Amino acid sequence: MSARIKPWRLTAGILLHFVIPAYCLWIGVALLRLWSRGATDEALAVTIVRDSLWFLAVYGLSAIVVTAFVRAIEPMLAIRRANRGRTAPPSAAEQSGARLDQALAMARRWTGVPPLVDLVARLEADEWDHRDPRTQGLTADLLKVITAFEKPLVSPKIDAGLADLAASALRRIHETAQLIAQERRDLDADDARTLARYIELRYPTSDLAGG
Secondary structure (H helix, E strand, C coil): CCCCCCHHHHHHHHHHHCHHHHHHHHHHHHHHHHHHCCCCHHHHHHHHHHHHHHHHHHHHHHHHHHHHHHHHCHHHHHHHHHHHHCCCCCCHHHHHHHHHHHHHHHHCCCCCCHHHHHHHHHHHHCCCCCCCHHHHHHHHHHHHHHHHHCCCCCCCCCCHHHHHHHHHHHHHHHHHHHHHHHHHHHHHHHHHHHHHHHHHHHCCHHHHHHC
16 A cells, blocks of 8 residues: 655645746746837847746745645644544444344353243344334343343353343343334334325326326
């Protein structure tokens, strides 16, 4: 991967690239003024030498000032680039999805309790709409539950009472996730029916046939 060219070097390169066109323009304007007045060849030669020196002084000084200015503000430009490249903080939906993934990854270690294995599989199969604030709260509670029961339920000797409590909590979360998903499906179906009815009213069959 090639290194990024520093802004001051890029600026200096651009100024050097345009030095000849700028010089030609500078001398051309000066000579046109003299030609319009009918100046002699000697006067034109003197003007070329004199204006060339002026051009070198003015353009050279300007190039040094501009390059120095760009180099001085280069740290600020670097900070702005870094701020633009910095990723935005994750949204609430992304955080909810990350919590679900983390919780399920931890719960998959409960291989010694068949009811919990079944519940974890059901949670994995559930439809999670992480844009819904209720789902976001549900994944937060799910992570808390699994974090609290994680170590006791992966120990060599599993407490049956704790396993039952964990199963009860996961079952309630699973049922709530199903209710939220069903409500979302019902809303989507209602929206689809409303849109279909709108199209039906907006474009009657008789109008289409007449057209």
